[in-house]
Amino acid sequence: MFLEKNIDVLGIGNAIIDVIANADDAFLENHNLNKGSMTLVDETISKNIYAEMKNKVQMSGGSAANTIFGLSELGCKSAFIGKRSDDELGNIFHSDLVNSNIIFTTSPLDTGEPSARCLILVTSDAERTMATFLGSSSKLTLKDINEEQIASSKIVYLEGYLFDPPEAQEAFQKAAEYARAHNAKVAFTLSDAFCVERHRKKMKYFIENHVDILFSNEGEIKSLYETDVLGDAYTFLKDVVEVGVVTQGYKGAAIIEKTTIHKIEAFSTNVLDTTGAGDFFAAGFLAGLSKNLDLIKAGVLGAACSSEIISHYGGRPEKNLKEYIKNKAGLIL
Amino acid sequence: MFLEKNIDVLGIGNAIIDVIANADDAFLENHNLNKGSMTLVDETISKNIYAEMKNKVQMSGGSAANTIFGLSELGCKSAFIGKRSDDELGNIFHSDLVNSNIIFTTSPLDTGEPSARCLILVTSDAERTMATFLGSSSKLTLKDINEEQIASSKIVYLEGYLFDPPEAQEAFQKAAEYARAHNAKVAFTLSDAFCVERHRKKMKYFIENHVDILFSNEGEIKSLYETDVLGDAYTFLKDVVEVGVVTQGYKGAAIIEKTTIHKIEAFSTNVLDTTGAGDFFAAGFLAGLSKNLDLIKAGVLGAACSSEIISHYGGRPEKNLKEYIKNKAGLIL
Numbered sequence: 001m002f003l004e005k006n007i008d009v010l011g012i013g014n015a016i017i018d019v020i021a022n023a024d025d026a027f028l029e030n031h032n033l034n035k036g037s038m039t040l041v042d043e044t045i046s047k048n049i050y051a052e053m054k055n056k057v058q059m060s061g062g063s064a065a066n067t068i069f070g071l072s073e074l075g076c077k078s079a080f081i082g083k084r085s086d087d088e089l090g091n092i093f094h095s096d097l098v099n100s101n102i103i104f105t106t107s108p109l110d111t112g113e114p115s116a117r118c119l120i121l122v123t124s125d126a127e128r129t130m131a132t133f134l135g136s137s138s139k140l141t142l143k144d145i146n147e148e149q150i151a152s153s154k155i156v157y158l159e160g161y162l163f164d165p166p167e168a169q170e171a172f173q174k175a176a177e178y179a180r181a182h183n184a185k186v187a188f189t190l191s192d193a194f195c196v197e198r199h200r201k202k203m204k205y206f207i208e209n210h211v212d213i214l215f216s217n218e219g220e221i222k223s224l225y226e227t228d229v230l231g232d233a234y235t236f237l238k239d240v241v242e243v244g245v246v247t248q249g250y251k252g253a254a255i256i257e258k259t260t261i262h263k264i265e266a267f268s269t270n271v272l273d274t275t276g277a278g279d280f281f282a283a284g285f286l287a288g289l290s291k292n293l294d295l296i297k298a299g300v301l302g303a304a305c306s307s308e309i310i311s312h313y314g315g316r317p318e319k320n321l322k323e324y325i326k327n328k329a330g331l332i333l
Numbered sequence: 334m335f336l337e338k339n340i341d342v343l344g345i346g347n348a349i350i351d352v353i354a355n356a357d358d359a360f361l362e363n364h365n366l367n368k369g370s371m372t373l374v375d376e377t378i379s380k381n382i383y384a385e386m387k388n389k390v391q392m393s394g395g396s397a398a399n400t401i402f403g404l405s406e407l408g409c410k411s412a413f414i415g416k417r418s419d420d421e422l423g424n425i426f427h428s429d430l431v432n433s434n435i436i437f438t439t440s441p442l443d444t445g446e447p448s449a450r451c452l453i454l455v456t457s458d459a460e461r462t463m464a465t466f467l468g469s470s471s472k473l474t475l476k477d478i479n480e481e482q483i484a485s486s487k488i489v490y491l492e493g494y495l496f497d498p499p500e501a502q503e504a505f506q507k508a509a510e511y512a513r514a515h516n517a518k519v520a521f522t523l524s525d526a527f528c529v530e531r532h533r534k535k536m537k538y539f540i541e542n543h544v545d546i547l548f549s550n551e552g553e554i555k556s557l558y559e560t561d562v563l564g565d566a567y568t569f570l571k572d573v574v575e576v577g578v579v580t581q582g583y584k585g586a587a588i589i590e591k592t593t594i595h596k597i598e599a600f601s602t603n604v605l606d607t608t609g610a611g612d613f614f615a616a617g618f619l620a621g622l623s624k625n626l627d628l629i630k631a632g633v634l635g636a637a638c639s640s641e642i643i644s645h646y647g648g649r650p651e652k653n654l655k656e657y658i659k660n661k662a663g664l665i666l
Contacts, residue, residue: 054432055402055649056425058391069388088421092389099387124653272651312645316388318605320457 005154005184007103008076008290012145012172013064013159014137015082015106016116017089020275020314021053023121028129033121038130038192040164046133049119058089059314060096061118062137063191064159066276066315070283070305072100073321075333076290079103079149081175085136090115106144109136120275122313128275138165145175151182154290155213157282160191160220163199176210185289187213189282190220197223207240213289214241215282221246234261243295245302247281249274255299264299267307267328276315280305284325291333304329338487338517340436341409341623345478345505346397346492347470348415348439349449350422353608353646354386356454361462366454371463371525373497379466382452391422392647393429394451395470396524397492399609399648403616403638405433406654408666409623412436412482414508418469423448439477442469453608455646461608471498478508484515487623488546490615493524493553496532509543518622520546522615523553530556540573546622547574548615554579567594576628578635580614582607588632597632600640600661609648613638617658624666637662 025035031049033039041049050056060069062082071078080097084090086108093115097104116137121129140162150156156179162168179186188211190196196203203224207214214237216224221233221244230246237244237256244256250271255262284305288298304325305317312318325331358368364382366372374382383389393402395415404411413430417423419441426448430437449470454462473495483489489512495501512519521544523529529536536557540547547570549557554566554577563579570577570589577589583604588595617638621631637658638650645651658664 051428052432053428055393055429057647057649058425059389092391095384095386096388099385313651314390316390318646 005152006077007079007149007153009068009071009155009157009286010079010081010149010153011064011068011157012081012162012175014062014116014134014161015065015084015090015093016062016118016132016137017093018059018061018118018120018315019050019053020057020120020122021055023053023123025123027052028121028123031131033129033131034194035123035129036127037194038132041131041133043114043133046117046119046131049131053119057313059316060093061315063161063189063279064157065097066279067157067283067286068102069097069100069316070280070321071287072102073317074283074287074325075322076287079153081106081144081146083109083137083140083144084115085109085113087115089117090136103149105146109139113139122273122275126271126274128273134165138168140165140168140171142171142174145171145178147178150175150178150184153184155185155187155286157187157286159189160195160203163195163203173206180210185212186210187215187286189215189278190224193219193223196220200224211241213243213245215245215278217247217278245281245285247278252303253281253299255295257295262296262299264296264303266303269307269311271310273313274310276309277306279315280309280317287333297331300329301325301331304331338485339410340412340482340486342401342404342488342490342619343412343414343482343486344397344401344490345414345495345508347395347449347467347494348398348417348423348426349395349451349465349470350426351392351394351451351453351648352383352386353390353453353455354388356386356456358456360385361454361456364464366462366464367527368456368462369460370527371465374464374466376447376466379450379452379464382464386452390646392649393426394648396494396522396612397490398430399612400490400616400619401435402430402433402649403613403654404620405435406650407616407620407658408655409620412486414439414477414479416442416470416473416477417448418442418446420448422450423469436482438479442472446472455606455608459604459607459643461606467498471501473498473501473504475504475507478504478511480511483508483511483517486517488518488520488619490520490619492522493528493536496528496536506539513543518545519543520548520619522548522611523557526552526556529553533557544574546576546578548578548611550580550611578614578618580611585636586614586632588628590628595629595632597629597636600636602640602644604643606646607643609642610639612648613642613650620666630664633662634658634664637664
């Protein structure tokens with residue numbers, strides 16, 4: 001299926017540092033944050049929320065970047081395109097990716113704009129609420145899309161959050177065109193129900209015309225098709241993409257392949273923080289596809305990776321992911 | 334025992350940000366780091382190691398500061414004295430403590446020296462190896478020791494690492510004198526076997542003359558008394574301090590009270606990273622003492638807190654510590 005391609009998955013997304021802390025519902029209300037969702041904030045609001053967070057943990061994040069990191073940990077050759085500045089947070093992000101053997105050649109922005117940060121507030125129900133200041137990550141442009149790297153990739157993976165910054169939309173439209181021209185599959189994640197609401201029309205058009213593999217959770221796919229009935233969303237989905245993946249929390253996931261719905265069970269684990277659950281389902285699933293596993297095995301791999309990430313704080317794995325999936329799901333890549 | 338004291342525990346220690354990442358043994362060897370120990374490094378070496386770390390997690394740390402944070406989470410009124418600069422890392426450290434209701438009034442250093450950082454390399458055996466650049470935290474002086482706060486404290490807790498910077502030695506000598514004058518107990522932790530080796534003579538003198546409660550692990554106490562026989566160390570210990578606590582990893586801990594040795598069992602847990610194990614044993618134990626629990630109950634509380642911290646990355650708890658000790662050890666503070 002993928003001949004002469006030396007990159008398994010190339011991700012394009014926001015280059016973001018996560019700042020994680022515990023918070024209660026009152027904290028979210030005080031700052032007008034929607035529980036369980038991502039709210040875009042400006043630099044001032046970001047600074048104000050940051051100043052009130054206690055016992056903060058900082059680490060590299062970003063939805064597509066998390067997925068790419070997971071793929072690399074699973075032994076897949078991976079690459080990332082995203083914009084950061086040459087500042088402290090931007091340099092942490094860059095060195096974390098490069099030190100993990102991920103190809104990351106996007107030049108940093110030099111306008112003085114600070115690098116992006118995502119403040120993640122974890123409530124005692126393990127739900128995570130995000131306030132994102134996009135900073136330089138929103139300055140991704142056409143020039144940053146490396147055609148040669150896309151041509152060398154089996155799968156190009158794009159995050160829905162990239163619909164927020166206007167210039168980035170152009171950039172990843174171009175990425176999808178390059179992918180088509182060079183016989184790479186296009187995978188896309190809806191990212192967030194509110195993000196879908198902000199860009200529903202454009203997203204639908206993009207999915208119908210460019211996307212082969214679509215990732216979403218229940219809320220996001222219902223929002224995309226403006227329905228409360230999951231089955232209706234599946235019906236739309238089966239006609240527009242080759243493979244649709246709908247993650248469903250503790251209920252597992254559904255993989256929609258034309259008229260067939262494959263059900264994948266979740267692995268039981270002690271859930272502490274759901275940050276990265278979707279990103280790591282995608283990592284496992286795409287790792288499976290890039291190694292020519294069938295959809296069900298790829299789904300099990302996704303569910304296993306997901307169970308590692310939700311058992312602790314933060315969107316990057318704490319355990320050796322290859323060993324973890326071997327022990328948890330008996331899968332060797 | 335503690336009348337009219339409104340601070341349960343006041344900690345004095347280095348104000349440090351931890352930077353945590355996985356590493357293998359070769360990484361440690363390449364940088365001449367002693368596995369399981371803390372090595373002091375200068376700014377350049379710190380920068381070089383940092384640049385090679387992948388998937389870094391940054392969070393507030395510091396041995397005594399971790400203990401004080403744990404005490405605050407357990408519901409004890411606590412305070413901290415330590416030196417940081419008015420820079421990004423220093424401000425993270427400050428806001429984390431203040432937002433956790435910890436009294437922290439030490440003025441920041443204004444000489445341009447950067448705040449301290451501790452690079453923590455976690456190997457697959459869950460052992461942690463540290464490279465510390467002390468920066469401004471080594472500039473703690475007599476002037477920073479707040480007599481009024483010490484007078485209001487039941488227990489003053491000092492970390493052995495403070496023997497490294499010469500000026501700080503003076504400062505915490507003074508703190509111990511204030512404590513004695515104002516009827517506060519002095520608790521001290523040996524911190525690290527190599528730190529003991531560097532300052533053995535001075536430490537012994539300090540312990541004999543100022544310390545009521547001594548914390549150590551097996552390696553540290555053996556190093557202090559230059560013996561391979563743990564029993565011999567206990568014999569020395571029983572005559573010089575009121576209470577000696579020796580933590581022993583998965584074997585639990587021993588509490589030496591004159592001629593009696595109380596054995597405390599470790600709680601079983603999946604050990605991922607031992608960072609903070611000793612700090613949180615001390616937090617639980619001191620919380621117990623400050624609430625007038627007996628030594629055995631205080632020890633069980635210490636063991637329970639320790640088991641939380643070693644089950645995940647980093648030296649600060651992920652779970653609500655009060656609920657955790659209630660579930661794990663049936664203890665309510």
